[in-house]
Structures are given as structure tokens and as C-alpha cells.
Amino acid sequence: TGIGFKSVFLITAQPYIFSNGYQIRFSEEPCMHCNLGYIVPEWVEENPTPSDIRQIYGSGSALPTTTLILPLKPDKVKPVKQQLSKMHPEVLLFLAKVKRLSVREVNEDPKLNTVTAIAISSEIDFETRKNIDADSYTLHLSAEENGNELETECSYYMWKQKF
Template identity: 70%
Template sequence: MHVCCNAEDNQYLVRVNPTLEFIITSTDIAATGAAATLLIFNNEKGFSRQNIESICSVGQSTKKGNRSSGYIGEKGIGFKSVFLVTAQPYIFSNGYQISFNENPCPQCSLGYIVPEWVEEKPTRLLDIKQIYGKDSLPTTTLVLPLKADKINSVKQQLSSIHPEILSFLSKIRDFSVREDNEDPKMESVTTVSISSEINSAAKKNLNAESYTIHLSAGENGNDEKVCSYYM
């Protein structure tokens, strides 16, 4: 839920359909020995130098005082919440390819806020693209090798996200959760998209906007179900 909120706060280019995608896989992409890895994809504008500096600081965030212009994972204190489920998160965004570690760095004895450049990017990106299923990736990709005792809880949280969550978000239009499994029969996919129609209506001499929201949801290749909500 925290990532959903932060993706909602991100900035997107004009004509981009804001999308948030989760894939959980048994592939050990980061070679950390993790039994499962969570991949998060978001087609936001991407990380900037200021965002990276904020992550590497204590008590700072590029969102502070400006909720409408954040970035996925909230650069700063919010991003560090990923350490609840991973010991070593990876960020690939706008040319940045870095990782963090909750264990203290041998050179400076600091953990969490010391970035390490990821040299093996080409190999890892090939693995990620293969799982993602496309030749190109969204602007921002987070790779979270999951802690062993957090795998089930993460799967449960992802499976419990209700499609109606999109009706409370003003930017995100497409949302998907997929479990990548070596056995295709065991894979699960949930996709949700939303569209709206806006009509001006006059009532009691006041101009108001009425919204009809169309929410489409599908699972495991089954026909999409559509619900409409009048707002």
C-alpha cells in the first residue's frame, strides 16, 4: 500500500498512462541467495540526482512539503521502509544503477544510506527483461530480494489488494500483480485498469463535475469484469 501511495505521488510525462506493476519471482536476480524477489515497475519520470542524495541522507525527503511531486518509494525516510522486507534493495532508474545494504559498509561502518554502484547491470537487466516479458523496461525498476520470513506476508499483501483501490487514486490508471513461477501452470496474474467519463452538470445553479468511473479487472487470463461507479 505504501508503494501504491508513493507511485500515485510521482510525476509522469504528458501522454504517459501511469502504470504500477508488481512481479514476485523465485529467480534470484541479485544473486543474494533470496528464495524470492519482488520486482516493482513504474513508468514515472524517474530518479534525479536530488532524489539519490535524499535517499543517502538522514531525515530528508524530496517529498517534504510537496506531496504532489514525489517519486516511487518516497526519496528519503519513506524509501527506507523497504528494509522491512529486504536487506538489499536495488534501484535502476534514469541511468542510476545502485543498491543499498542494511549491513554496515566495511569502509564507513554505515548501513542503509551508503549506495553501491551495480556493475553487473547488463546481465541483471537481461534477467529482469526476460521476466518482465518485454525488450524495454519502465523508467524505474526496484529489485527487492525478499527476506525469508517476509515472503509469505508480501505475497499475502499483494493478493489482498482490492481492485477498487484505483478509484481512490487520481494518477495511476493501470495496476498489475503477477507471480512468476518456473511452472507456468502455477503462475497467477491480476490486472486492473480504470477509465473515467467526465460530464458537467448544473444543479441548484451550481456547476459541478460528475464522474462515471469504469473499473476493469481480470485474473489469470479470464474475461475482464467491468464495474461502473458514479462519482
């Protein structure tokens, strides 16, 4: 993993990556059996499974190419909740590779479990203007809580131009 990715160890002891058929996790402690002193990927067969991930996205939607799962350290749950509650859905407009950010809270009582998400729900009317090297399109952002789309769906006209 790269040095930038290692910053996830501030909030999680075992980040998971599901990407193009790969199911791996990292542990913040270097692998004792490898004799390398490095953090190495470990194949994942048990939880979370792709079907667990599908529950978050819903059965009607296709899974994204890459999913990162960051189970929070117990002392980081409250600070991360506070930070995420301050985040506006519009942040996804400027993170070109991120299409959905969801937070799943699992409690002892399953009735108290929650899933909150902000997502780019669609991109339409994509046009490329070659004479000025620009792309334009419309993005739809939505916020969901426990699978119910809230009234917070907005459309944005995006214009990207290389200088």
C-alpha cells in the same frame, strides 16, 4: 534514501531501483568501505538485469520510467502473499505514480514460477476543463496471471478537481 523508503527494509534486505538508465541497489547494512555509517547506493551490473525486468512486463510493452524490485526476505514471503491477495486492483486508482504492480515467484522447478500483476492498461479521452480546474479521463484496469489476461478488466471514469 529517504526515511519513508527505508520502510522497505522490513520486507527486503536489498531493494533495487531501475530508473532512467540508473541501476542501483541498497543494502540494509551500512557500507563498510565508505566509513559513513549510512546506507549508500551501489551500482548493479548482475541480476536482475533489464532483460529480467522485461520478462515480467512482456516483450510487447515499453518499460516504465522507474521500476522497484523488492526481493523478499524468506520469512516475509507468506505474510506479503497474504497481504497482496487481499489487495483490490482499484488501489491503483489512488496511487497516481504507480501504473503496475507485479509479483514474481521463482521456484526451483521453473514450471511452478508465477507472475501475477494488476495494471492500469490504458488511459483514454483525457480532457482538461479549465473553467473549473478539473481533469477527466477513462482508466482501464486489468489483472494478469502468467501473462494471460484474466476476465477482470474494468473501466473507470476518473474526475480530478482542485479545491
